[in-house]
Amino acid sequence: MTRARSSLIDPGSTPYYHCMARCVRRAYLCGEDHLTGKSFEHRRQWVVDRLQALVSIFAVEVCAYAVMSNHYYVVLHINSRDVESWSRDEVLQRWTALFAGPVLVQRYMSRASLSSSELSRVDEYVDEYRLRLKSVSWFMRCLNEYLAREANKEDGCKGRFWEGRFKSQALLDEAALLTCMAYVDLNPIRAKLAPTPEQSDYTSIQKRIGKTAGAADIKQPSMLKAFQCQGQNPDEALPYILHDYLELVDWSGRVVRADKKGSIPEGAPPILTRLEIDSDEWLKTMSWNNRFYRAAGRLKAMKAYALNTGQQWLQGLHICSRLFKAC
Template sequence: MCGEDAFTGKSFEHRREWIRSRLEFLASVLGIDCLTYTVLSNHLHIVLRSRPDIVKTWSDEEVARRWLRLFPKRKNQDGTPAEPSKAEIDMIVNQPDVLAERRKRLSDVSWWMRCVSENIARRSNREDDCTGHFWEGRFKCQLLLDEASLLACSAYVDLNPVRAAIAETPEGSEFTGAKDRIDDLSCRGDRTRSSTHDWERSRCRNKSGWMSPIEIDERRDAVGPDPEPSGRRASRKGFLSISMLDYLQLLDWTGREIRAGKAGAIPAHLAPILSRIGLDPPAWCDLVKRFGRVYHRAAGTVEHLAEEATRRGNKWMCAPGNPLAIS
């Protein structure tokens, strides 16, 4: 898909940038936060957070305008969406049922994936001069029920190249959210935890500014939707109660332990992170390696999985070997 063709020797690595650019575009249009991502040669992982609360704050005209950026009636000479006309906007606004459906779709994860897959499939088929299905199957989606599963899944996604022996470190893992954040951070002098929190919420980041900040500080951050003024992403709301520096250092330590095949002593300042989710270092490293095999339709602690099963009308949810303790 995005690697080297074994028969012709032709490289399709440039398609990984196609996918990354498409994700960045969608983050600026949809009411969905991209928390992190990884694009490999034959598949991709994305951690998304639906934000219907953000979409509710948009006017009818804004909903129509954003929809027309996704599915433009006209395009510029360079192929980019043309600015929608008033008549095109009014055609959506003046149809309440259509408008309501468009508003709903703008925070629907399935529509995010559709907008990725269709765009990349068309471009790739055009490049290959062929037609037909480009993707092997439909995307798989897991619901993340708590911060423990969110932290583990984010690490699983960011460390995918390390686990696959494609890269040795997070900073060497191309086309990952972690790599983008590390690249931006390397250009910054002040790397204290407090200053990094404010910087993550600012609009000055280059490569990673379209993704959500790592840290959410309930004492300092705005209550409610907290929309992004620059328009590069839906909001400035973080998703973990740890700093970006601690997250990246946890990734670095975890990646080293996974490569070594065993979990040694964790740095003292990172140990409380694992303590909060009830895991010791070996259990944490094992979870990051096996996340995709442990969880299927939903991920979380035993307690939260039981609640989700009840909500769905089931007796239980499959999570073989779930190491997350009851919160």
């Protein structure tokens, strides 16, 4: 049953969301059309560039992304604390970098003299824009509308480019976030488009590895949310160590390929033990979208999310109870 986006994205339940958008019919986001021989590979960079531009404007951070041929995945974090600290001018500067805004806002930005009632109206706009700048829906809208316009302009056509707005899943705890980020980063490997994470073009894992390789002082790309080992305040960083995460993704990628013919190699990265994730269930969950729908997390978090969003049942409750052991 279709539900309103406002009931699915609840920052009070979790600031982390997994989103996916897919092209309609045979439209190509990227890749090569084997029927016509036309390549759309250059469009992959459109997605990355637009993500980087939006991250510099919104209070929404990118944790992971992967750009595929006719769809893309992105894991987002809502940074509510930052947006509340922005001044009136900063909010308006950020919003008007995307939209011109009403005449009154344009006058304020041009430093025209305004009456007290006009300033009050400007502040109402600021309150509205502040909410939008921490909205996953507005972030995804500004991403998808831009890509659709650019693709239609290049193709010389009009009409729908995406199947729908976008699909979203709430990631209710650290275990769900870790699982989903690894799933996203491993997409090109699972699709046999790349043999290793460092060769997975247009993914967050490749961007992190490229920045980390050979560096004495590890600095992650500015467009990606940082890991704890980068000297960040723990409250502002992803709840994992970068090297542990890279090791985990590499291990998961090897096992997913090997598991089709043989057994799971002995041993597991420490982070799996710390988060109490069952190894066998982890491997099955590399088919993420077939197991979860609206949300993912430990059983207690799933039940609380269902209650908060007015749902009596969520797909994946049994799977979550097996994958993520109760704390």
